[in-house]
Amino acid sequence: MLSYYITIFGAGALCLAAVYQTILYFNKRDSLLLRYGVYLWSVFLFLCYRLVFGIGVQYHTHHFDFLNITIASDHTLLMITYIAYAIFWKQSLQLQKKDGRFIWYYYKSIAPVILIYIIWENITSNINVGFVEMIFYIIIRIYLAVFTFTTTIYTLKLRNNIYYVYLACGTISIILSGLFSTYVQLCLNGSLFTLNAFSWMIFGYFFETIFFSAAIGYKLKQETIEKIKALRKVLEQQKIIQAKDLEKAEAAYKAREDERSRIATELHDDLGSGLSTIRILAETTRANIDHVHGMYLEKISRQSKELLQNMGEIIWTLNTNNDTLENLIAYFRQHTAKTLNNANILYNFHIAETIPPVKISGANRRHILLLIKEALHNILKHAEATRVEIYISVSQEFRITIKDNGKGIPEKYIADSNGNGLRNMHKHANAVRGSIHITNHNGTVINFEAPVTSLSHESVI
Helix, strand or coil, X not given: CHHHHHHHHHHHHHHHHHHHHHHHHHHHCCHHHHHHHHHHHHHHHHHHHHHHXXXXXXXXXXXXXXXXXXXXXXXXXXXXXXXXXXXXHHHHHCCCHHHCHHHHHHHHHHHHHHHHHHHHHHHHCCCCCCHHHHHHHHHHHHHHHXXXXXXXXXXXXXXXXXXXXXXXXXXHHHHHHHHHHHHHHXXXXXXXXXXXXXXXXXXXXXXXXXXXXXXXXXHHHHHHHHHHHHHHHHHHHHHHHHHHHHHHHHHHHHHHHHHHHHHHHHHXXXXXXXXXXXXXXXXXXXXXXXXXXXXXXXXXXXXXXXXXXXXHHHHHHHCHHXXXXXXXXXXXXXXXXXXXXXXXXXXXXXXXXXXXXXXXXHHHHHHHHHHHHHHHHHHXXXXXXXXXXXXXXXXXXXXXXXXXXXXXXCHHHXXXXXXXXXXXXXXXXXXXXXXXXXXXXXXXXXXXXXXXXXXXXCCCC
């Protein structure tokens, strides 16, 4: 009875291990898990067969009356477990031909030899061949024993890795239990402490399963660690690449900004001083020349003045120290005051008390400045206004409202954006991803707004 319970215990443990390994295989799709699962299921079926047909019999045969043949079913199932074990062992060690010709060819011969023996065993179950059967039985046992001892020795050579130590311990467990089971069968009349020889073999299967499962678990853990290390290495390499790309981008940006500053400096130092000299000479000469030639010199002086003003705006645009919204508003206020003062037009600024530190690119600063200049030009040229109100606010949007008390703009020009001035204002607003709305209300009201987040980006045209 105790032998029966031991067999049930062994079969139950192997069933749990087989189910777990099968589930693990479907999750990971690892060929080693597949082969180990097949081995566990083969041993489990062998134990179940022993439970059903008698655990006290050393080897059981099954006779089919309707065919009048006897099948060595017990021995056949046992030999199948050897084939499954050999396949699992080869995969677990990742055996290659270069690892040793003897062990390689020995492994390759296992399945054919066992299959031949299974056929022979089933034939001799129906035909009496006398002592030949015993000789063949002894030969196959020696053959399998040599294979088992060879695999154990090969595994122990790799004992520096705990994975192979677990495999070796599992193999040693089944060897020792097999030898002890044979001792009980031959020397102790098949029983020790009320346990038959086969029950002692089950202890070997149990400990073998523990050690093999520990080896599989260790291997999966090491593979996971290696994958994590590889992933970290990839992430570190990506960080290095990103850092290098950032350095290149920063270097390119710095080179561009340095070039802008150099151009601005050269324009101011060389071209600016030259234009100033021309204007001064023209003014000096005009004071001492007749009226006709004085008109030409006045044109030269006026054009030089405009060139100086335009060049000043270009230098302001190129200078990276001016790339802030606060600087743009200050420059706009200065330019507007100068323009309206020269035209004797009253004006008033309504500017938010706090201006956030928003970066704005040089191209966008120039687009907004040109839009404002166009609006002021229309006031001076067409509106006949005497007063201008300017409102500036910053939140999520940057808003500028310019309102005059002039005669307004005809609705047909507003609707169709006729005229170069209106078209240019729309063009500059679109360039900074903004919009402009023009209405007539006791004069002309020009509303410009653009998202603050778009001001630091390059313009779209």
